[in-house]
Amino acid sequence: MTEVPITEAIQVCQAALEKAGGYPPSDAEIITQHLVDAECRGSPMAGLARALSIIDHLQKSPGPTKSSKDIETTSEGPTSVKLNGCNVVGYLVAHRATELAIEKAKASGMAIVGANDFWYSGNLAYFAEMATKHDMISVIFSNCSPMVAPEGAVEGRFGTNPMCIGFPTSLKDRPVIWDIGTSNIMHAQIMRAQRLGISLPEGAAYTKDGQPTTDPATAIDGAMTVWGGHKGSGLAVMIQLLGMAAGSSARPEGLSGFGYLVMMFDPAVLRPIDEVKQEADEYAEWLRSAKPLDGGPPVRMPFDGSYERRKTAVERGTIRIPTVLMEQLRKRGAT
Incomplete structure (x- = not known):
């Protein structure tokens, strides 16, 4: 493992995405910020290693790299937007979809945005946190290719199919976010x-x-x-269908054609926002005060671990990355 300054990790990853991946600087920055945030929050599987997977996929694909400029809006209403990702990486498609949902929810109190035809979307918690910073509640789903076996089977029939719920609190960097994969x-x-x-x-x-x-x-x-036995299997099936409702196939083929659905609303349409956030804060502290099992750790709210790990990493100014991974990223950024 190598202790790497966060600023250096950002520079190395962005250079690799620009030079080996063919992304313009603005797109490389959006992807990099997402991946480095995952590393800071203690989720290395969704971190810098994913940059190499993105580059590998692009280099096996014909034609130039598809960028955020290729994303199309196919329909739009006062509270809704439908995007065609046009085979752009999902980090950029989901980012755009979430920005649009925030914009619509601010204007109308609620929004639903669907996107299809993309690959790899990253941590849904990242997008939920984008919403909580604007005091929005979000529910997000994403489906993908059939690579997970239903309970009682050994063949893939649905994707890893994450879902996420984000809830704002009075602390912008410490929302309540529950983000799970169903595998x-x-x-x-x-x-x-x-x-x-x-x-x-x-x-x-x-x-x-x-x-x-x-x-x-x-x-x-x-x-x-599948995670969660037959209950998790049922949840995964419904997320597969929700992604289909957003425009994907119910059976996306290969590493393509994924679906993303975000539903968002401003809690102020139902109750004063300061009351909502105050009660969320009070409930969080009450939950954390629950007596733990003998010898067990303190009880935590969803996202507490991510918050604490990221805070520590940012204060330290470094993250720990496998040496071979950093070497590969530097090599890609030097091409």
């Missing part, structure tokens, strides 16, 4: 494990022949296991 591990975790030569957790994946595996290379050709 036991995420696709980014498999790619990172393969890149670093490490094993996957037991019980997280199957080979294409339906046998349990911890080998990321065989898991890529097989399927991941």
Whole structure:
């Protein structure tokens, strides 16, 4: 592992995305800020390793890199927008969709924005936090290719299908955000494990022949296991369909055609915003005060861990990155 200044990590990642990925500086900056934030929040599977996966995918794809300029608005109303991602990476498509949802919700009190035809969208918590900074409540879903097996099966039938709910508090950098994937591990975790030569957790994946595996290379050709048993499996099915409602296929093929759906509203349309945030703060403190199990850690609200890890990283000014990963990023940025 290498201790890297956050400013250096940003520079190295952005250079790699610009030079090897072909992104304009503004797009590379949006993607980089997302990836570095994931590292700061203690989510390396969604961090800088994903930049290499993005570049690898682009270099295998024909034609020039699709940028944010290629995203199309196909329909729009007072409280809604539909975007066609036009095969642009999802970090840029979801960012645009979330910005539009915030704009519409500020103007009308509520908004729904759907997007389709993109790949890789990153941590939904990042987009939910964009909304909470504007005192908006958001519910976000994203579907993808069938790479996760339903409960009781060994073949992929839905995506890793994350969902996220974001709720504002009086502290802009400490909202309440619940962000989960409906698979036991995420696709980014498999790619990172393969890149670093490490094993996957037991019980997280199957080979294409339906046998349990911890080998990321065989898991890529097989399927991941679903989180939460039959309940998680049912939730994943509904997210797959919600992504379809946003414009994707219910069965996206390959690393393409994903769907993103964000529903957002201004709680001030129902109740004064200061009251909402104050009660959220009071409830959070009451929940944290719950007596923990003997010898267990203090009870936390969703996003507390992310907040604390990011605060520590920012104050320290550094993040810990696998040495081989930084070397690969520097090499891509020097091309």
